[in-house]
Amino acid sequence: MIGDQKTILSGVQPSGNLTIGNYLGAIKNFSAFPAEYKPFYCVVDLHAITVRQVPAELRRRTYETLALYIASGLDPEKNVLFVQSHVPAHAELGWILDCYTMFGELSRMTQFKDKSAKHADNINAGLFTYPVLMAADILLYQADLVPIGADQKQHLELTRNIADRFNQVYGETFTVPEPYIAATGMKIMSLQEPTLKMSKSDPNPNAVVRILDPRDEILRKFKRAVTDSGAEVRFSPDKPGVSNLMTIYSCFSGKTFAEIEAEFAGKGYGDFKTAVGEVTADALAPVQAEFARLMNDKAYLENVMKSGAEQAGYYARKTLSKVRRKIGFVN
Numbered sequence: 101m102i103g104d105q106k107t108i109l110s111g112v113q114p115s116g117n118l119t120i121g122n123y124l125g126a127i128k129n130f131s132a133f134p135a136e137y138k139p140f141y142c143v144v145d146l147h148a149i150t151v152r153q154v155p156a157e158l159r160r161r162t163y164e165t166l167a168l169y170i171a172s173g174l175d176p177e178k179n180v181l182f183v184q185s186h187v188p189a190h191a192e193l194g195w196i197l198d199c200y201t202m203f204g205e206l207s208r209m210t211q212f213k214d215k216s217a218k219h220a221d222n223i224n225a226g227l228f229t230y231p232v233l234m235a236a237d238i239l240l241y242q243a244d245l246v247p248i249g250a251d252q253k254q255h256l257e258l259t260r261n262i263a264d265r266f267n268q269v270y271g272e273t274f275t276v277p278e279p280y281i282a283a284t285g286m287k288i289m290s291l292q293e294p295t296l297k298m299s300k301s302d303p304n305p306n307a308v309v310r311i312l313d314p315r316d317e318i319l320r321k322f323k324r325a326v327t328d329s330g331a332e333v334r335f336s337p338d339k340p341g342v343s344n345l346m347t348i349y350s351c352f353s354g355k356t357f358a359e360i361e362a363e364f365a366g367k368g369y370g371d372f373k374t375a376v377g378e379v380t381a382d383a384l385a386p387v388q389a390e391f392a393r394l395m396n397d398k399a400y401l402e403n404v405m406k407s408g409a410e411q412a413g414y415y416a417r418k419t420l421s422k423v424r425r426k427i428g429f430v431n
């Protein structure tokens with residue numbers, strides 16, 4: 101809450117070509133909030149370097165992620181769209197909050213355990229303190245609501261604990277945020293290993309459908325998707341492959357699981373997978389067209405970045421100066 105206005109904050113890392121998991125779990129929901137909320141959406145490049153990035157690719161993906169925000173319906177006139185590293189207050193508050201976060205709390209974060217296993221040759225301190233920087237992102241804008249996929253729930257819980265702890269020591273300083281997790285699309289799974297989350301950095305290209313994949317590739321990936329034994333299209337824990345495809349189909353078509361089960365009763369998996377591919381490709385086509393147009397206008401994207409950083413910086417500095425005063429730093 102800034103003044104008497106409620107705020108929303110969320111972000112996506114430019115750490116790979118974004119997937120339909122990022123789209124359905126996060127970006128697509130960003131434009132669905134009532135106008136009473138002031139929305140802040142950032143491209144979290146500081147987070148991305150917790151895993152080694154190729155510099156030219158990181159730069160390109162930062163532009164691309166911003167363009168995808170806009171192409172997915174976020175109007176820069178109505179949303180503060182910015183790049184995290186353009187607002188130095190994120191790193192500064194991140195350090196301060198490190199000193200109010202316990203080693204034991206961070207050790208329990210499952211994403212740290214997962215990413216340490218995936219990047220055993222680069223278990224850096226940033227990977228460990230990642231959730232504290234995420235807390236700083238959220239608390240700087242006094243966010244009331246944070247739209248996230250289910251995988252980020254534990255990090256948001258930690259943010260709430262850090263905010264509570266700080267407020268208890270220094271008096272009311274931060275809004276304690278609530279997660280917003282969409283009813284469907286909260287966790288899109290890999291097409292090849294449907295018990296694992298679909299991740300943009302998955303090395304298996306068939307496991308991941310990317311927002312910018314061409315139509316024929318989308319159709320092909322769904323055709324190759326792992327399904328389960330039997331031939332029935334039914335949502336059930338013992339059918340993780342089919343259930344994941346049903347979730348994707350439901351998110352893009354707006355149909356309920358019961359409607360989908362009825363639609364494919366008596367038909368095989370083949371028809372179903374083709375339909376999922378088509379509905380996905382149809383839904384992504386306008387986003388892809390708008391993305392291509394925006395990427396041809398770098399000057400426009402740079403203007404959005406600049407204006408976003410100025411607006412975000414204004415609010416971030418206000419919170420940071422309050423924090424500095426409460427801690428006892430000399431201004």
Ligand code: AQP
Pocket residue numbers: 111112113114115116119121122123124125126247248249250251252285286287288289297298299300301302
């Ligand atoms: N598979 C998913 N289903 C639903 N939501 C998802 N999100 C990510 N994957 C899925 C949500 O997208 C937002 C941005 O995620 P992120 O870029 O901050 O990082 P992440 O969660 O680590 O995403 P990836 O794709 O798995 O990236 P890599 O491979 O780089 O680690 C978040 O709200 C997230 O919940």
